[in-house]
Amino acid sequence: MDRIAITGGAQLNGTIPVSGAKNSAIKLMAASLLTDQPLRLTNMPRLADTRFLGKLLTRLGVSVTESDGPDGQETVLHAPEITSGFAPYDLVRQMRASFNVLGPLVARSGQAKVSLPGGCTIGARPVDLHLQAIEALGAKIDLHEGYVYAQAPRGLKGAEIVFPIVSVGATEHAMLAAVLADGVTVIKNAACEPELVDLQECLNAMGAKVEGAGTPTVTITGVARLNGASHSVIPDRIEMGTYAVAAAMAGGEVRLTKARPELIESLSVKLEEAGATVVRTEDGVIVKRNGSRLNAVDLETAPFPGFATDLQAQFMALMTTANGESRIRETIFENRFMHAPELMRLGADISVHGGEARVRGVAQLEGAEVMATDLRASVSLVIAGLVARGETVVSRIYHLDRGFERLEEKLGACGAQVRRIKGDGEPEL
Ligand SMILES: CC(=O)N[C@H]1[C@@H](OP(=O)(O)OP(=O)(O)OC[C@H]2O[C@@H](n3ccc(=O)[nH]c3=O)[C@H](O)[C@@H]2O)O[C@H](CO)[C@@H](O)[C@@H]1O
Numbered sequence: 001m002d003r004i005a006i007t008g009g010a011q012l013n014g015t016i017p018v019s020g021a022k023n024s025a026i027k028l029m030a031a032s033l034l035t036d037q038p039l040r041l042t043n044m045p046r047l048a049d050t051r052f053l054g055k056l057l058t059r060l061g062v063s064v065t066e067s068d069g070p071d072g073q074e075t076v077l078h079a080p081e082i083t084s085g086f087a088p089y090d091l092v093r094q095m096r097a098s099f100n101v102l103g104p105l106v107a108r109s110g111q112a113k114v115s116l117p118g119g120c121t122i123g124a125r126p127v128d129l130h131l132q133a134i135e136a137l138g139a140k141i142d143l144h145e146g147y148v149y150a151q152a153p154r155g156l157k158g159a160e161i162v163f164p165i166v167s168v169g170a171t172e173h174a175m176l177a178a179v180l181a182d183g184v185t186v187i188k189n190a191a192c193e194p195e196l197v198d199l200q201e202c203l204n205a206m207g208a209k210v211e212g213a214g215t216p217t218v219t220i221t222g223v224a225r226l227n228g229a230s231h232s233v234i235p236d237r238i239e240m241g242t243y244a245v246a247a248a249m250a251g252g253e254v255r256l257t258k259a260r261p262e263l264i265e266s267l268s269v270k271l272e273e274a275g276a277t278v279v280r281t282e283d284g285v286i287v288k289r290n291g292s293r294l295n296a297v298d299l300e301t302a303p304f305p306g307f308a309t310d311l312q313a314q315f316m317a318l319m320t321t322a323n324g325e326s327r328i329r330e331t332i333f334e335n336r337f338m339h340a341p342e343l344m345r346l347g348a349d350i351s352v353h354g355g356e357a358r359v360r361g362v363a364q365l366e367g368a369e370v371m372a373t374d375l376r377a378s379v380s381l382v383i384a385g386l387v388a389r390g391e392t393v394v395s396r397i398y399h400l401d402r403g404f405e406r407l408e409e410k411l412g413a414c415g416a417q418v419r420r421i422k423g424d425g426e427p428e429l
């Protein structure tokens with residue numbers, strides 16, 4: 001398997017264009033199951049996750065065509081008919097968001113058999129709220145041998161769905177199913193992440209009637225059929241935030257473009273508190289640090305507009321060399337500190353107690369061999385490697401490839417010494 005080697009010490013100076021958001025693109029791709037007309041998605045990131053979901057959708061009857069059009073990278077998805085309602089274990093296990101095909105399949109063809117996704121390293125991540133929502137819309141749900149069987153032969157019916165906790169995936173799933181339900185659906189305690197707003201815009205462009213995404217109450221008036229549409233994927237706020245942290249870590253001046261500064265406001269505030277300069281521009285941010293050491297700051301992850309859990313690992317990497325002690329509380333996932341022991345291999349001083357990590361900044365990290373344990377953990381190791389003395393080699397970067405498009409090229413263009421070491425195709429032990 002491939003690895004990434006980083007030689008620490010270079011400042012970052014230059015421009016990085018932000019890609020379309022993985023976490024939006026994969027839900028928008030699932031929306032293609034809702035119509036027999038083509039859905040054209042532009043500003044599409046090319047990632048392991050989008051390729052992977054493309055494979056599953058193809059199996060369900062969707063033709064997936066990628067090209068470079070006048071608006072950049074685009075994907076056209078077209079499902080004249082659903083040829084199978086079966087999403088097997090192998091294709092759901094590897095990417096949780098594959099589970100989100102369940103709702104659109106039942107909504108369009110009245111039935112689906114979709115593997116339960118199972119847990120992952122960052123937490124147990126059950127799908128009870130997804131099932132609660134699809135059931136509330138009138139589907140009969142049965143669980144057998146690791147599969148969800150969902151049936152609604154006479155179609156779904158609008159309902160009130162009150163989520164006991166905020167879930168991005170369950171809110172999106174409910175929206176994806178309710179757009180074709182008969183009547184009005186009201187989702188309460190909905191997640192407010194920007195990707196929900198993107199999904200609403202795409203569904204409405206397809207002829208759906210969705211209001212309120214981005215607020216805790218989303219109202220969907222079901223329609224009998226949806227059309228094709230063309231939609232540009234929202235910029236990836238996690239990728240933008242990651243490179244903002246990388247610039248603050250390495251020093252220098254990096255301009256992030258093709259993005260929206262308000263999507264990372266909670267991170268920008270923390271970067272400024274730590275001593276970096278963040279200038280909001282029309283299409284992104286400029287992040288600068290002039291060589292002086294950053295200060296330790298505390299943070300707590302929270303649903304949007306709070307500090308994103310998907311940026312917690314990166315910020316922890318940043319704090320490893322800050323002046324003082326930083327307390328980092330993870331409130332969304334119960335096991336999202338897997339990067340801490342790997343950062344400690346680079347010389348970081350971190351202790352973890354339950355949902356809180358204490359990071360005492362050290363003067364210098366040292367390069368070492370480290371292992372990626374999940375997507376954002378892997379990029380936190382790359383960020384630490386940017387300042388570690390000598391070489392840091394990150395293995396298992398298939399995690400990283402799930403969510404960062406052309407990372408070596410983007411960082412390399414700003415002066416980072418980052419290279420991919422091609423593997424022999426054999427799995428790592
Ligand atoms: C593909 C995608 O968009 N992934 C993002 C999405 O994940 P995802 O949609 O899985 O995250 P959720 O918002 O659903 O999870 C929040 C919390 O709710 C719990 N939960 C969730 C569903 C459920 O049925 N039951 C339940 O208990 C989860 O275990 C977790 O503790 O939002 C997370 C939180 O911003 C991000 O970190 C992920 O990057």
Ligand SMILES: C=C(OP(=O)(O)O)C(=O)O
Binds near residue numbers: 096310376403
């Ligand atoms: C946790 C993430 O993704 P997923 O929900 O697909 O595992 C992520 O994008 O950081």
